Amino acid sequence: MIGLISYLVFFATVASILAIAVLGLNLQWGNTGLFNGGVVAFFGAGAYGTLILGSPALEGQLGGFELAYPLALTGGMVAAALLAWAVGALTLRLRHDYLAIATFGVAVAFESLMRNAEWLAGGAKGIRGFERPLRAALGDGFLYNLAFLGFVLCLLVAVYLFLERLVGSPFGRLLRAIREDEDAARSLGKRPARVRLVAFVTGSAIMGLAGGLYASFYAFVSPQDILPVLTFQIWAMLIVGGAGNNRGAIMGTVLIWGAWTGSGWALSRFAPIEAQLYTGSIQFVMIGAVIVGMLLWRPQGLFPERLVVSQSGRSN
Amino acid sequence: MPVTTKTRAGLTLGLALGLGALAPAAVAQDCTTKIGAVLPTSVDWGRPIAEVAQFAVDQVNEAGGAAGCKIEMVLRDTQVDPKVGVDAAKALVDLEGVKLLLGAVSSGVSMPILTSVTVPAGVPQFSCCSSSTAFTKLAEEGKTNGLWFRTFATTAVQSAVAAKVARDKGYKTVAVLYKNDDWGQDMARLIAADFAAVGVEVVANVAINDAQPSYRAEVTEALAAQPEALYLALYPVEGTSAVREWISLGGTQNMIVANSLKSDEFRDNVGLQYLGNTLGTDTASPRSDSADAFRTRYVERFGSEPNGPGLANSYDATMIALLAMEAAGPDASGADIAAAVPRVTDPAGTRVSADAAGFAAAKEVLAGGGTVMYDGGTGNVRFDANGDVSAPAVVWSFAEGGIDEVEYLSLDDVNGFIASLR
Numbered sequence: 001m002i003g004l005i006s007y008l009v010f011f012a013t014v015a016s017i018l019a020i021a022v023l024g025l026n027l028q029w030g031n032t033g034l035f036n037g038g039v040v041a042f043f044g045a046g047a048y049g050t051l052i053l054g055s056p057a058l059e060g061q062l063g064g065f066e067l068a069y070p071l072a073l074t075g076g077m078v079a080a081a082l083l084a085w086a087v088g089a090l091t092l093r094l095r096h097d098y099l100a101i102a103t104f105g106v107a108v109a110f111e112s113l114m115r116n117a118e119w120l121a122g123g124a125k126g127i128r129g130f131e132r133p134l135r136a137a138l139g140d141g142f143l144y145n146l147a148f149l150g151f152v153l154c155l156l157v158a159v160y161l162f163l164e165r166l167v168g169s170p171f172g173r174l175l176r177a178i179r180e181d182e183d184a185a186r187s188l189g190k191r192p193a194r195v196r197l198v199a200f201v202t203g204s205a206i207m208g209l210a211g212g213l214y215a216s217f218y219a220f221v222s223p224q225d226i227l228p229v230l231t232f233q234i235w236a237m238l239i240v241g242g243a244g245n246n247r248g249a250i251m252g253t254v255l256i257w258g259a260w261t262g263s264g265w266a267l268s269r270f271a272p273i274e275a276q277l278y279t280g281s282i283q284f285v286m287i288g289a290v291i292v293g294m295l296l297w298r299p300q301g302l303f304p305e306r307l308v309v310s311q312s313g314r315s316n
Numbered sequence: 317m318p319v320t321t322k323t324r325a326g327l328t329l330g331l332a333l334g335l336g337a338l339a340p341a342a343v344a345q346d347c348t349t350k351i352g353a354v355l356p357t358s359v360d361w362g363r364p365i366a367e368v369a370q371f372a373v374d375q376v377n378e379a380g381g382a383a384g385c386k387i388e389m390v391l392r393d394t395q396v397d398p399k400v401g402v403d404a405a406k407a408l409v410d411l412e413g414v415k416l417l418l419g420a421v422s423s424g425v426s427m428p429i430l431t432s433v434t435v436p437a438g439v440p441q442f443s444c445c446s447s448s449t450a451f452t453k454l455a456e457e458g459k460t461n462g463l464w465f466r467t468f469a470t471t472a473v474q475s476a477v478a479a480k481v482a483r484d485k486g487y488k489t490v491a492v493l494y495k496n497d498d499w500g501q502d503m504a505r506l507i508a509a510d511f512a513a514v515g516v517e518v519v520a521n522v523a524i525n526d527a528q529p530s531y532r533a534e535v536t537e538a539l540a541a542q543p544e545a546l547y548l549a550l551y552p553v554e555g556t557s558a559v560r561e562w563i564s565l566g567g568t569q570n571m572i573v574a575n576s577l578k579s580d581e582f583r584d585n586v587g588l589q590y591l592g593n594t595l596g597t598d599t600a601s602p603r604s605d606s607a608d609a610f611r612t613r614y615v616e617r618f619g620s621e622p623n624g625p626g627l628a629n630s631y632d633a634t635m636i637a638l639l640a641m642e643a644a645g646p647d648a649s650g651a652d653i654a655a656a657v658p659r660v661t662d663p664a665g666t667r668v669s670a671d672a673a674g675f676a677a678a679k680e681v682l683a684g685g686g687t688v689m690y691d692g693g694t695g696n697v698r699f700d701a702n703g704d705v706s707a708p709a710v711v712w713s714f715a716e717g718g719i720d721e722v723e724y725l726s727l728d729d730v731n732g733f734i735a736s737l738r
Contacts, residue, residue, distance in 0.1 A: 007410035014399060115496060116523065124498035125448045126424060128431070129457075140436040218402065218432050222498070224424030225398050261403045265411070268392050277366055280358030280393030 002142075009145050011261065016152045017213045019253040022237045023159050023246060024206030030244035030305065031167050032199040033179030034092070037100035038107030039207055039234045041087075042080040044226035046208025047215035048114060049079030051127045054216070058129055061122045069133035073212045080208020081201050083110075088200040092193065107231060115223040126222025133216070152213055156250070159206055163246050166202075175199055233260070236287075240294050242301025251303060260287060347385040351637070352408030354401050354419035354429065355630075357393045362421060365444060365630040366391055369418055371617060372634035379676040382642040389634075394420050401425040405433045415650050416637050417441045421626065423448035423498045430454070435461055440654035442637045444630035447471050447499040455702035463654050465699055467632040467692075469599050469707040471502055476734045477597040477709045477725065478547060478572050479510035485595075487570065491520040491543035493534065493558055495550050495576075500524075503549035503574065511547075513737040519543050524554050531558040535565060545570035551625075552582040559586050569593045576625060583714045591714045595722060599694055599707040609669035610693035628693030635670060636660060636697060639690060642675075643682045661698050662687035696727065706731055 021043055028034040036042075054072030057064025067075065091102040114121050121127055138144040166172055177185040178192045185192055215221040233256070241252015263286050267279035275282070294301070353369055356362030373389045376382055390412050394401035401420050408414045417439055420426045426446040431454075434441040443466040454460055482490055492507055494500035500523070508518045519541035522534045535558060538546070545568060548555055555577050563569065569590055575598035583591060610631055614622040622628055637653075639660035644652040659665075660678065665687035668674040678688045689696055695707035709730050711723040725733070 003410040003413060007407055010406045010410070011403065014403065112525075118501065122450075124424075124496070124501050125450045126427070126498075128427060128450055128454060144436075214399075218398070218428035220428045220431055222398070222424035222427070224396070224422060227397070229395075229397060230399075260400065261407070264392055264400070264404055265407050268390055276391050277357055277363055277370075279391070280356070280362075280395065283393060284358055284395075 006142050006145070009142070009149050011258075013145065013149045013152055013217060014214075015254050015257045016149070016156045017210050017217065018234065018237065018257055019250045020152075020156055020159050020213070021207045021210035021234050022241070022249045022253045023156075023163055024203040024210065025234055025238050026203075026243065026246060026249040027163060027166070027175075027199055027206065028203035029238065030249070031172065031179065032175045032196060032203075034196060034200055034203075035096055035100040036103050036200070036203070037231060038087075038103035038105070038110075039231040040226045040228060041103070041107040041110040042084055042204035042207040043211035043214070043230065043234075044107075044110055044114065044221075045080040045083045045204075046076035046211030047221045047225065048076075048121050048127070048211075049208065050076030050212035051130050051215050051221055052121065055127060055130045058122065058127070061118060061127070062120050063127070069216070073209070073216070076212035076215075077205045077208040080211065081205040084201045084204030085197070088197045088204075092196050092200060104228070104231070107226075107228060111223050111226050111228075114226065122222075124223055126220060126224075127215075128220050130216065130219045132219050148217060152217075155209065155213070159209070160246055160250065163206075167246070171195075233257075236291050238301075240291065240301060242303035242305065244305030245301070245303045248301050248303030248305075252301065255302070256290075259290060263287065348388045349381070349383065349385040349641075350388050350390050350412050350414050351641075352405065352412060352414035352417045352419075353389050353391045354394050354404045354408065354417065354425075355391065356396045356421050356425075357391065358395055361625060362394075362396075364624050365421060365626045367618075368614070368622070368627045368630045369444075369634045371614070372631050372638070375613070375672040376635075376638045376675050378672040379679065382638045382675075383644065383648065384646045387638060389418075390414065394422075394425050396422055396425065398425050398428050402428050402433060405429040409433055409437045409439055415439060415648070416641060416653055418630075418633055418637060419443060421445045423450065427451070427454075430460065430464055434650075435459070435463055437650070439463065439650040440465065440637070440640075440657075442467070442633040444468060444633045445626040447502060449502050450498075452702045452704055455704075460703065461651075462703075463650065464703040465633070465636070465654075465657060466703060467629040467636070467694055467697055467705055468626075469694060469697075469705040471499070471506060472704075472734065473599055473707055473709050473730055474574050474597045475503060475506035475510045476730065476737055477711065478507060478574070479514045479516065479737065480725075480733055481572050481595050481597065481711055482511060482516045482545065482547075483514040485545070485570070487516055487545040489517050489519045489541070489543045490545045490547050490572075491522070491538040491541055492518055492547045493522050493524050493538060493550060494548075495554065496523040496525045500549050507547060507549070510737055524550055524558055526554060528554075528557075530561070532561055532565075534558065535561045535567070538562070539565055539567050544568060545572060547571070548573045548577060550574070551576050552579045552585075555582055556585040559590075563590050571595075572597070575599070578712065578719060579623065580718065588714060588716065594714060596712045596714075596719075598710050598712060600710040600724065609671040609674060609691075613671045614693075622693065631670065632690075632692035632694050632697055635675070635692060636690060639675070639678055639682075639688070642679055657699060659687045660690055661696075662689055663696070663698060665689040667691055667696075698727075706734070 053067045053075040182192045237253040237256040242248030355366040357366045392404035423446040440463045494504040520538040571594040573596045640656040643656035643659045666681045668678040670692045708727045709725045
């Protein structure tokens with residue numbers, strides 16, 4: 001029983017961290033219509049930024065700042081935001097699939113940089129040695145994981161409330177206006193380029209927060225954590241949950257991550273012994289089938305966006 | 317009425333006696349201990365590594381299981397994704413209650429499993445193939461709690477033996493092409509230090525990224541330094557392309573290659589006529605009859621030589637883990653199992669072979685309070701304080717029928733030579 005609880009706490013922590021990243025993508029894609037194909041670059045910038053700022057000195061690589069944890073985590077978000085600003089300023093004039101290709105390229109370049117620049121982040125062997133905050137007080141076991149889950153949940157709720165208010169505000173309406181028809185928004189005197197950049201940087205900073213939490217939870221990050229598959233996973237979570245709906249984004253994360261890990265567990269437990277070696281491949285087929293099925297039969301996601309008529313429109 | 321009571325009592329007594337007599341047999345037969353394995357089974361080269369681990373478990377069960385129970389290996393796929401691997405490991409430890417964990421293959425997956433699952437839970441982790449030097453540093457800092465073991469000896473041993481080859485051949489300058497991952501980067505760094513220690517200059521050190529259509533730029537860069545010889549720490553696919561371009565551009569055929577290129581595929585695709593001056597390095601089994609057991613049994617079971625990467629290492633990791641479990645006895649904790657590892661890899665112990673008969677023999681010795689030395693597929697594995705292993709080594713060359721052995725270095729030779737470099 002205690003094992004089950006311990007596992008669920010662990011699962012919920014990873015799912016909550018991923019949910020924060022999915023919320024960031026939802027701001028970009030769901031609300032503003034920015035096709036970010038390089039989620040993992042901003043997630044990675046947050047992860048690497050946090051660990052570089054928070055770790056003790058490691059031989060032959062940048063680091064040794066040992067900032068207090070909240071500062072390191074904020075630093076990771078700032079790193080992600082800066083990267084997003086630079087990338088956004090260059091690429092946000094692009095639309096749709098062109099933007100997707102450009103941002104995907106940025107993510108691959110980011111992974112390559114981290115893999116090769118040993119002086120910066122340890123190259124392929126990654127960054128280790130990070131001391132998880134309050135570890136001395138809470139130990140390494142179940143209690144720590146529980147406390148960390150509490151911390152991550154608080155941040156998830158904070159990000160959720162922030163985004164709900166943001167998309168409910170006039171600025172949120174502006175985002176949707178740009179998503180639906182940029183020329184119409186411009187004709188009303190809005191500046192789409194600037195608004196798109198703000199949404200892109202904000203969403204990316206949120207992904208950076210998720211990356212920072214992820215790296216501090218494992219106390220380790222390496223280029224293997226920032227492979228393109230993560231971008232795919234986060235997109236799958238948003239599409240299944242329902243783009244444009246923050247609650248959908250969170251539910252989609254829990255469902256997809258649950259299916260991703262649960263299918264592995266179920267196959268290892270129930271598949272016949274001769275098939276055990278092939279469960280990894282079967283799992284990929286199952287995950288792919290779920291996503292294809294969703295796209296075919298419920299493309300708007302499990303929790304579709306709820307478009308509300310604005311208040312002024314209702315009163316008139 | 318009294319009669320009935322007496323009869324009932326007699327029946328109960330008889331039943332209890334009967335059960336008592338059955339009990340020892342029942343323990344050995346019916347109980348099952350689960351062990352966990354997190355390996356990349358959805359990747360082509362990962363599946364055989366898992367297969368050979370299961371093969372080791374089957375042999376242990378043939379010998380009656382370990383610590384009084386049959387062993388069941390619960391296998392989970394990592395997808396070479398750290399998140400997925402860590403989650404799988406956590407599920408195995410928490411939900412299945414495994415007391416030891418095999419895996420993972422990639423260092424980038426093994427490391428977060430070690431720091432966030434196995435060390436906090438006190439479960440020993442045996443990896444076949446994680447090569448990063450970061451594990452040694454982590455162990456030196458005392459953060460693995462003695463729970464980390466890996467049977468992958470080849471990084472330090474191979475780089476040292478390659479330095480010996482270069483020195484013996486009299487090469488003065490060498491260019492290095494290495495695979496751009498944690499293994500390749502470690503190899504490149506170690507080889508530069510080891511070559512320098514024997515007075516060979518590394519004039520070019522070039523990273524090779526996977527799956528590029530051409531390596532002309534990299535090869536040209538290495539060629540521009542005009543080295544007398546080329547060192548390759550690559551895998552067969554990239555190695556073949558790089559060497560083809562190297563030779564077609566007029567590069568030297570004096571080559572030293574790591575064990576990752578010990579493959580028929582590489583030899584056939586490059587062409588044996590270009591590989592006459594190529595020497596390879598590898599770790600080796602010790603020269604004893606029992607050490608052939610792994611190879612023989614493997615051929616019996618799978619119908620081919622165990623030539624893929626990590627196969628012997630995976631087998632040894634599994635066997636040593638189960639021997640340690642046997643030595644620690646029933647209901648041992650993870651820490652007890654880790655603490656029992658020296659009892660099964662004791663150089664002064666009774667030698668046991670790498671098969672079911674060897675495991676059965678080891679059970680007898682361990683039951684009598686003795687220690688054993690396991691002669692595995694990668695040699696008589698012996699862990700140092702950081703969970704790292706050293707092993708005997710061979711220098712080999714390509715030949716018509718496969719691989720020819722050029723020189724054999726015993727464990728003492730290897731350790732002596734490595735010590736002379738430091």
